[in-house]
Amino acid sequence: MARQTGGFLDRITHRSALRRWRAAAGAAPKADLTELRRQRSRARKLRRQLDELLHVAEYRLALPAIGNDxxxxxxxSDWTWRPEAWRGxxxxxxxxxVDSGAQLGGEVTLFHDCKISELTLRQLRNTREADLAPFGLRMDVFQFDGSYLSLAIDxxxxxxxxxxxxxxxxxECVVEMESPLEIFARLNIKSGPNTEKLVREVPLSSGERHVEFDLxxxxxxxxxxxxxxxxxxxxxxxxxQVVLRDLTFSRRLRAEI
Structure with missing residues (x-):
């Protein structure tokens, strides 16, 4: 009961405050300057608190929740993993x-051979309900005078x-793009002096795409x-513009025949 009463009183107080500020805003064009100056000072203090609350609330309530892995x-699968750029x-x-060899975080590196770089790479917050990853990566490419462009994930x-x-x-990756393009995934495994390279084209016929490498x-x-x-x-x-909404890895033993 006390909890319900507190909620009721909070609503009454909130409505009263809204009415006061609505009336003050309506009267501001003809208000006494001394009174207007006092109201401005109070409004600024209130706005700072409201902005701080909104900033924290938007961050915490955005979907999906940070920490969701x-x-x-x-x-x-006996191992699964999502890189840090999509995790936090x-x-x-x-x-x-972006220069060739530039890193975003400790696991993602962009490589290209452009003479003049007109590339941007930015982490963005995923807010769609369908997203599992808290963050994504957006790559904007304008003029491109190079012969290759790749993201390397350690x-x-x-x-x-x-x-x-x-x-x-x-x-597995969730990809969005402005215009159609081809994406290839190359798995590199270093063993001694040699590096084994396996290449697969990422199918672009659906929103969620995956490739498998049979070792x-x-x-x-x-x-x-x-x-x-x-x-x-x-x-x-x-x-x-290419947006990688999610990127995950897993491995499993091949079924015995």
Whole structure:
């Protein structure tokens, strides 16, 4: 009962305050200057508190919630992962006129061979109910005089721990783009002095896209695996905006026949 009474009194107080400020705003054009100056001071103090509340509320109530690490992966996966750029806020959210080799966070690096860079890369907040990742990456490409453009994502040590040719590695991404273009995913696995490279074209026929790499068809040296990374290669990217809403990785053992 006390909780209901408190809510009722809060609503009454709120409505009364709204009426006072609505009346003050309506009377402002003809108000005494001394009174108007006093009201302005109070309004500024109130606005600062309201802006702070709105900033925190918008951040916390945006969908999906920060800290949500749900990943749509096959049920028999023994490892899943979402890179930090899609998982949480980065200290530096964006780069403009991006040089080749520039990093966004500690895991994403952009490579190109443009003479003049007209590229931007920025982290954005996902707010759609359908999004699982709290953040996404937006890449804007204007004039493009290079021959290649790629994003390299370094995989953590857990990705290659115990990795053998018996595994399937799956990459899922949610991509939006202004104009059609081709995207290729290249999985690189370094084993000793050699690097095994497996390439798949990302299907663009639906909103959620995935590719799988069957390591049975590789020349992987299972005893000398050091690290792995993924290259997302964009063909014909000029005058386009590409938004990677989500990017996740998983691996699982191939079913025994």
């Amino acid at each position: 749900a990943i749509a992966a096959p049920h028999d 806020p980065l200290p530096e959210p964006g780069v403009v006129a 995989l953590p040590p857990a990705a290659v721990e115990g990795l053998t040719k018996a595994y399937l590695v799956r990459v 049975a068809y590789s020349k992987l040296n299972e005893k000398r695996i050091d690290k792995a990374w993924l290259d997302l290669i964009f063909e014909g990217p000029q005058m386009n």
